[in-house]
Amino acid sequence: MGTGDELLRYERQIMIDGFGIEGQExxxxxxxxxxxxxxxxxxxxxYLVTAGIGKIRLIDYDHVELSNLNRQILYADKDIGKIKVExxxxxxxxxxxxxxxxxxxxxxxxxxxxxxxxxxDLIVDAMDxxxxxxxxxxxxxxxxxxxxxxxxxDFEGRATTIVPGQTPCLNCLYPQIxxxxxxxxxxxxxxxxxxxxxxxxxxxxxxxxxxxxxRLLIYDGLDMEFMEIQIKRNPDCKVxxxxxxxxx
Amino acid sequence: MSITVRIPLFLRKFTGGQKVVEVEGKTIGECxxxxxFKFPEIKKNLRDKEGALYNxxxxxxxxxxxxxxxxxxxxxxxxxxxxxALIAGG
Numbered sequence: 001m002g003t004g005d006e007l008l009r010y011e012r013q014i015m016i017d018g019f020g021i022e023g024q025e026x027x028x029x030x031x032x033x034x035x036x037x038x039x040x041x042x043x044x045x046x047y048l049v050t051a052g053i054g055k056i057r058l059i060d061y062d063h064v065e066l067s068n069l070n071r072q073i074l075y076a077d078k079d080i081g082k083i084k085v086e087x088x089x090x091x092x093x094x095x096x097x098x099x100x101x102x103x104x105x106x107x108x109x110x111x112x113x114x115x116x117x118x119x120x121d122l123i124v125d126a127m128d129x130x131x132x133x134x135x136x137x138x139x140x141x142x143x144x145x146x147x148x149x150x151x152x153x154d155f156e157g158r159a160t161t162i163v164p165g166q167t168p169c170l171n172c173l174y175p176q177i178x179x180x181x182x183x184x185x186x187x188x189x190x191x192x193x194x195x196x197x198x199x200x201x202x203x204x205x206x207x208x209x210x211x212x213x214x215r216l217l218i219y220d221g222l223d224m225e226f227m228e229i230q231i232k233r234n235p236d237c238k239v240x241x242x243x244x245x246x247x248x
Numbered sequence: 249m250s251i252t253v254r255i256p257l258f259l260r261k262f263t264g265g266q267k268v269v270e271v272e273g274k275t276i277g278e279c280x281x282x283x284x285f286k287f288p289e290i291k292k293n294l295r296d297k298e299g300a301l302y303n304x305x306x307x308x309x310x311x312x313x314x315x316x317x318x319x320x321x322x323x324x325x326x327x328x329x330x331x332x333a334l335i336a337g338g
Contacts, residue, residue, distance in 0.1 A: 039337070039338055129336055130334075156333075174334060177334055227311075230311050
């Protein structure tokens, strides 16, 4: 670790069994793409920055709107009309100056996704639509980069951790879907699912605990239940089948 | 044969608020048909005009994917089905 300030800042997490200074160093060296700076992306970025992730690339094309403010806690009334990732970067820098936050105002497409994730270790899926999620999934499989999936609606949420070649990919999980429309959501739903995604990222980097792999977590906030579904790879998956051929 | 179906939040208004329903059938498809027979209002929320399940529903048998058999997958007494909605918000 560098300075005494750093040791003090992260003291409470360095004290955790299986974490230590070594774990903190790993976080400092980590480079994480967060795709989406909305309800999920806000929570994820706040907790990754405060945990001491070295470098974050936050991607979102959008501007802040009034209807975002029930759940997107990086933003306030004064930010309406401004570019989300720029507001987010300033907020995140104020939370931890040691974490580098790169703000990318772009729409993620098939054409630019390789460039957007180049040089990064992990991708966090904080999107609000499946077409972009599948673009992220495809590049994660192609580059064998772990992808941390989360989604919310109403009081509900889903999360799973995808490690290409070791777990089903998002396309295995949802081989045929139609894109749902605008999702109703209460702010605490992305708070819970985003926190779970951030937890998974931290565990993966530090190398502690058991990841949410090969399992889909179903969160039902109305009944306050968590349920798990065992998920398996789809042998006919057009995205990740090639990663398994040598193992069959 | 009695099979337990866990009803997702969105569909509970069609089952009188019941979260868990007992149905009969030898396959997942028969169980879903029995569920629709018991609660006819649920059908139009599960299937399109051609009668195919909307692809935002995923059905899991004993917490495992029913892929690739899907509705033709056999079930046995005591099994549990979960109907899980695809959600996309962020």
